[in-house]
Amino acid sequence: MEPETKKRKGMESDPDSSWHVIPVLSDEMSEEVTLLDAYAVPITDKRQTSRLVKDLSVVHPLADLQHIKRVRACKDKSSPHALEVIVCLVSDISISAQTRRPTLTDLLTSKDFNLKGLGEPFLVRIPARAPLTRPQFERASLHWPTSFHEDKQVTLGLTGQLFTSSQQAKIQEYMTAAVEAARSGREEGMDAVGAAIVDPKSGRIITVGHDLTRDHPLHHAVMVCIDLVAWAQGGGVYPYGKHPACRYTVSDPLISSEESAQPYICTGYELYVTREPCVMCAMALVHSRISRVFYGASSPDGALGTKFKIHCQKGLNHHFDVYKGVMRQTCEELTLLH
Amino acid sequence: MRSDNTESDVMNGSFLQPSDSELQRWMSSAFIMAKEALESGEVPVGCLLVYNNMVLGKGRNEVNETKNATRHAEMVALDQVLEWCSHRELDPKEVCKCCVLYVTVEPCITCAAALRLLNIPLVVYGCKNERFGGCGSVLDVSSADLPHTGTAFKCIPGHRADEAVDMLKTFYKQENPNVPKPKVRKDGMGPAGGSVTTHTRKHEGDGKMAASD
Numbered sequence: 001m002e003p004e005t006k007k008r009k010g011m012e013s014d015p016d017s018s019w020h021v022i023p024v025l026s027d028e029m030s031e032e033v034t035l036l037d038a039y040a041v042p043i044t045d046k047r048q049t050s051r052l053v054k055d056l057s058v059v060h061p062l063a064d065l066q067h068i069k070r071v072r073a074c075k076d077k078s079s080p081h082a083l084e085v086i087v088c089l090v091s092d093i094s095i096s097a098q099t100r101r102p103t104l105t106d107l108l109t110s111k112d113f114n115l116k117g118l119g120e121p122f123l124v125r126i127p128a129r130a131p132l133t134r135p136q137f138e139r140a141s142l143h144w145p146t147s148f149h150e151d152k153q154v155t156l157g158l159t160g161q162l163f164t165s166s167q168q169a170k171i172q173e174y175m176t177a178a179v180e181a182a183r184s185g186r187e188e189g190m191d192a193v194g195a196a197i198v199d200p201k202s203g204r205i206i207t208v209g210h211d212l213t214r215d216h217p218l219h220h221a222v223m224v225c226i227d228l229v230a231w232a233q234g235g236g237v238y239p240y241g242k243h244p245a246c247r248y249t250v251s252d253p254l255i256s257s258e259e260s261a262q263p264y265i266c267t268g269y270e271l272y273v274t275r276e277p278c279v280m281c282a283m284a285l286v287h288s289r290i291s292r293v294f295y296g297a298s299s300p301d302g303a304l305g306t307k308f309k310i311h312c313q314k315g316l317n318h319h320f321d322v323y324k325g326v327m328r329q330t331c332e333e334l335t336l337l338h
Numbered sequence: 339m340r341s342d343n344t345e346s347d348v349m350n351g352s353f354l355q356p357s358d359s360e361l362q363r364w365m366s367s368a369f370i371m372a373k374e375a376l377e378s379g380e381v382p383v384g385c386l387l388v389y390n391n392m393v394l395g396k397g398r399n400e401v402n403e404t405k406n407a408t409r410h411a412e413m414v415a416l417d418q419v420l421e422w423c424s425h426r427e428l429d430p431k432e433v434c435k436c437c438v439l440y441v442t443v444e445p446c447i448t449c450a451a452a453l454r455l456l457n458i459p460l461v462v463y464g465c466k467n468e469r470f471g472g473c474g475s476v477l478d479v480s481s482a483d484l485p486h487t488g489t490a491f492k493c494i495p496g497h498r499a500d501e502a503v504d505m506l507k508t509f510y511k512q513e514n515p516n517v518p519k520p521k522v523r524k525d526g527m528g529p530a531g532g533s534v535t536t537h538t539r540k541h542e543g544d545g546k547m548a549a550s551d
Contacts, residue, residue, distance in 0.1 A: 217430060217455060217456060218416070218452050218455060223408065226408060230404055230405040233405045234405065235405025235406055236405070236406065237404050237409060265406075265407050278451060278486075278487055279450075279451035279472075279479055279484065279487060280452050283446065283448040283451065283470070283472070284408045284448045286447075287407035287408060287448060288407045288408075289407075299486075300485070300486050301484045301485070301486040307482075307484060313476065315475075316469075316470070317469060
């Protein structure tokens with residue numbers, strides 16, 4: 001890493017090409033690896049391995065730890081034994097046995113258990129939950145091997161490789177429409193927040209809107225865009241004639257008849273918004289069934305990453321992907337205009 | 339001393355605590371609004387915004403009618419309050435600070451945030467909104483620490499809750515008005531009220547139970 005060179009490179013280029021799309025993942029996907037204390041035992045007779053795994057799974061099933069691989073190869077290559085096996089969690093045995101250094105018979109109390117091929121127990125720490133991301137998997141694996149069902153999209157997102165350069169250019173194009181709307185709103189004395197809703201199938205911008213809170217305290221840019229989509233679909237509540245930068249396109253009847261019915265509200269649509277939505281707007285996007293949200297600047301009471309993560313809130317019936325950091329510098333400069 | 343008490347009462351909305359008879363009266367009006375929603379094929383939620391014994395706003399769900407998923411009863415009623423204020427050149431936040439919302443179902447997360455943004459101090463509601471509730475059921479927006487999202491508000495839950503739930507159940511039992519109706523057979527062999535396909539049921543169940551969606 002040479003920060004000097006990096007900095008110089010960043011300064012030379014256009015500030016808007018210096019941003020990175022960052023996925024806003026759920027708390028479960030972002031959290032550190034939590035560990036549980038467990039007892040492992042060396043397998044002194046390798047030929048007993050499959051029998052031991054089978055017998056152990058009966059006496060100590062480790063029901064909530066399906067991700068844990070019961071047997072691992074010994075880390076120390078010079079060790080006399082090649083394999084080690086998890087016997088049980090520390091919490092599985094009696095407190096009195098925990099306080100002294102437990103022997104094998106403390107862990108495997110049944111007289112019927114064939115202890116052949118097992119050495120003396122030692123303490124290990126094993127990951128409490130299945131890893132959900134590659135970084136979590138890598139950190140978990142330092143402690144004990146686990147299985148990992150990789151979501152390739154998440155891995156690409158975390159390494160900044162999810163979007164191709166042409167997709168990145170599209171994202172910038174849509175966010176630029178939102179930024180321009182924010183500036184038009186600002187000229188009308190509104191908060192400098194703008195948004196655009198896009199149909200990714202056709203690549204068309206369906207609506208562009210900006211904050212109108214000077215006219216109505218609840219008319220945040222996102223609420224305006226949601227109502228503009230309603231207008232585009234033959235509904236809608238508020239008039240926007242006085243605000244030329246708040247606009248919508250009615251879908252071409254020829255195209256829409258071919259593409260069967262109109263989507264249910266914002267199903268399949270993407271939102272681009274200069275500032276992280278508040279609780280009201282974030283939940284309005286859940287109600288409207290938006291498919292993805294991209295935003296530029298975070299906000300102090302934001303509900304898509306900062307204060308809440310409404311897009312992956314447990315108990316809600318609709319979830320969507322959220323990405324932040326799009327044209328971050330430009331969007332942060334807009335929030336300074338307030 | 340006295341003015342201190344009044345100040346703190348204003349802060350927590352307890353000065354607006356309605357008497358039993360007031361509460362019953364306003365809630366029964368809210369239930370009439372909910373019934374009207376049901377008859378119009380909307381999720382049956384109705385509400386009233388009351389200021390100094392005056393009804394400034396009256397709303398019911400209008401989501402299907404407007405194709406705008408945020409047209410919940412509360413939003414409709416809040417618009418009427420804002421309109422009332424603008425005609426009289428009053429500051430809406432000053433008026434809203436003294437309003438009580440009476441609503442048949444716990445406000446959803448969107449509406450709870452909207453009520454905060456307008457400084458509504460007290461909400462009286464019927465049943466819980468298990469799917470979308472913003473006053474504790476899914477999230478507690480009403481009391482969350484959100485310094486840039488207006489003011490927290492107090493809730494009085496549970497008034498005629500069973501009745502509010504029954505209305506929601508009635509709505510979900512009937513056909514989804516957005517799905518074309520299958521033809522009812524003339525020989526009367528079809529189920530009463532027209533048939534309900536599994537597909538329709540699935541669609542209705544899609545997050546609509548106990549919701550103001």
